[in-house]
Amino acid sequence: MPEQELIAARKEKLARLRARGINPYPYSFSRTHTAAELRQAFGHLNPATHTGQGVAVAGRIMALRRMGRATFADLHDRSGKIQIFLTPQTLGPEAYAFWVEHLDLGDLVGVRGEVFTTRTGELSVAAQELVLLAKALRPLPEKWHGLRDVETRYRERALDFLANPQSREILIKRALILRTIRNYLDERGFIEVETPILQPIPGGASARPFVTHHNELDRDLYLRIAPELYLKRLLVGGLERVYEIGRNFRNEGISSEHNPEFTALEAYEAYTDYQGMMELAEGLIEACVLAVAGAPHLEYQGRMINFSRPWRRVPLLELVAEASGCDVEKPLPELLVELDRKGIPVPEHLRRGPKGKVIEHLLETCAEKDLWDPTFVLDYPLDISPLAKRKRDRPDLTERFELYIAGREVANAFSELNDPEEQRERFLAQERLRAQGDEEAQRIDEDFLRDLELGMPPAGGIGIGIDRLTMILTNSPSIREVLAFPLLR
Numbered sequence: 001m002p003e004q005e006l007i008a009a010r011k012e013k014l015a016r017l018r019a020r021g022i023n024p025y026p027y028s029f030s031r032t033h034t035a036a037e038l039r040q041a042f043g044h045l046n047p048a049t050h051t052g053q054g055v056a057v058a059g060r061i062m063a064l065r066r067m068g069r070a071t072f073a074d075l076h077d078r079s080g081k082i083q084i085f086l087t088p089q090t091l092g093p094e095a096y097a098f099w100v101e102h103l104d105l106g107d108l109v110g111v112r113g114e115v116f117t118t119r120t121g122e123l124s125v126a127a128q129e130l131v132l133l134a135k136a137l138r139p140l141p142e143k144w145h146g147l148r149d150v151e152t153r154y155r156e157r158a159l160d161f162l163a164n165p166q167s168r169e170i171l172i173k174r175a176l177i178l179r180t181i182r183n184y185l186d187e188r189g190f191i192e193v194e195t196p197i198l199q200p201i202p203g204g205a206s207a208r209p210f211v212t213h214h215n216e217l218d219r220d221l222y223l224r225i226a227p228e229l230y231l232k233r234l235l236v237g238g239l240e241r242v243y244e245i246g247r248n249f250r251n252e253g254i255s256s257e258h259n260p261e262f263t264a265l266e267a268y269e270a271y272t273d274y275q276g277m278m279e280l281a282e283g284l285i286e287a288c289v290l291a292v293a294g295a296p297h298l299e300y301q302g303r304m305i306n307f308s309r310p311w312r313r314v315p316l317l318e319l320v321a322e323a324s325g326c327d328v329e330k331p332l333p334e335l336l337v338e339l340d341r342k343g344i345p346v347p348e349h350l351r352r353g354p355k356g357k358v359i360e361h362l363l364e365t366c367a368e369k370d371l372w373d374p375t376f377v378l379d380y381p382l383d384i385s386p387l388a389k390r391k392r393d394r395p396d397l398t399e400r401f402e403l404y405i406a407g408r409e410v411a412n413a414f415s416e417l418n419d420p421e422e423q424r425e426r427f428l429a430q431e432r433l434r435a436q437g438d439e440e441a442q443r444i445d446e447d448f449l450r451d452l453e454l455g456m457p458p459a460g461g462i463g464i465g466i467d468r469l470t471m472i473l474t475n476s477p478s479i480r481e482v483l484a485f486p487l488l489r
Contacts, residue, residue, distance in 0.1 A: 024135040029110035036079035047121040058110040083124040106136030190241040195230035204228030206440040207250040223249035243267035256478040263466040270457040273415035277460040311374040323367035356381030371404035386426040388414035413462035420452040
């Protein structure tokens with residue numbers, strides 16, 4: 001039967017329910033057990049056992065089977081499935097006939113009755129009372145037809161979560177990861193804070209922002225691309241260990257690894273540096289892996305990842321030189337000649353410099369796919385790291401690392417620049433790049449510089465992409481799998 005005819009038939013049942021004085025969408029239902037709690041309490045029973053124990057359960061009907069003068073229903077709740085047994089003897093002949101006629105797959109019901117086991121040992125509830133909690137007007141797809149289609153699953157997420165337990169499980173694991181991160185940081189004296197999402201200047205990262213307008217103030221504001229500059233101002237204010245887990249927004253492309261709205265952790269600790277952030281990252285992510293997998297290793301897309309510490313550390317220039325076969329210490333014009341000779345393409349907009357962007361491009365195109373087990377890539381060029389301290393023995397580099405797992409960047413961290421005069425010069429260099437057409441170059445933030453002049457302690461800071469980390473820990477090939485409602489084209 002076509003879907004519209006099925007919907008029309010369900011609406012007719014809805015009208016008959018209301019005509020009988022039944023509210024098809026009541027306010028509440030008091031249940032005593034979930035399906036899992038029933039199995040825990042009564043799962044030991046022998047076949048054909050009647051307990052005399054009354055319970056109340058609630059959930060969605062996902063299967064209906066009529067067998068002579070009895071009907072079996074599979075009732076699903078957040079914890080699993082329990083079988084419901086409906087007969088004229090327990091419900092009463094009139095009520096039984098009415099509900100058998102008016103119930104549909106997908107309806108939400110509450111059931112009160114006795115716990116028993118069937119002759120085959122199936123734990124069940126013999127319904128003595130049935131309460132309709134929500135009439136489903138739209139039928140579920142027959143045998144979940146169509147929900148294997150990725151686009152359909154992402155565009156109809158409520159249906160996806162309803163039909164596919166594995167989709168729900170990903171969100172449950174995501175919540176576990178977030179809870180583990182908070183517990184880990186809280187136990188180490190970090191304070192969770194909230195900083196503005198609407199910002200007068202989008203700072204803390206190199207990205208294109210979304211622009212909005214505040215009517216009362218008659219000024220443009222930006223959805224934050226990162227909370228970094230505000231969190232550093234809290235270090236100035238004496239909060240020595242702070243973190244924030246929240247949404248960032250970047251007006252960029254959509255792909256299997258990118259969503260314009262994403263969740264990140266940023267954490268800052270006074271009196272440490274990027275070495276301290278490596279230790280923090282190892283411990284925190286290992287705790288998440290243990291919480292999800294129960295061991296310091298797991299499988300991602302058919303290949304094992306070993307999270308046992310210590311993790312590999314490799315300088316960026318050394319890694320890129322090995323992967324590209326080029327002398328990346330050469331000046332940019334000479335490096336471009338060598339790359340052209342080797343047939344390694346460099347986009348035209350990067351050929352103008354700065355050189356650090358070419359190095360970064362080589363990392364992305366030549367090396368990152370081979371960084372499978374957790375790897376800290378160290379010491380990025382100064383010209384692409386405007387918020388990081390110079391490397392102590394190489395002033396043209398910075399004390400910055402990116403963490404790669406399963407061939408993708410998961411974290412970015414610095415020894416944080418706290419010299420206000422040098423920070424101003426770095427911002428001015430970014431403004432010059434912006435004037436040359438780089439839309440992602442950072443802007444000068446006078447409020448941040450003013451606060452930095454009060455004195456910020458030496459510090460390490462790290463940002464971790466929660467969505468990408470969750471992808472890896474839940475064996476999800478696309479970022480859309482780990483977002484409840486991804487943005488689609």
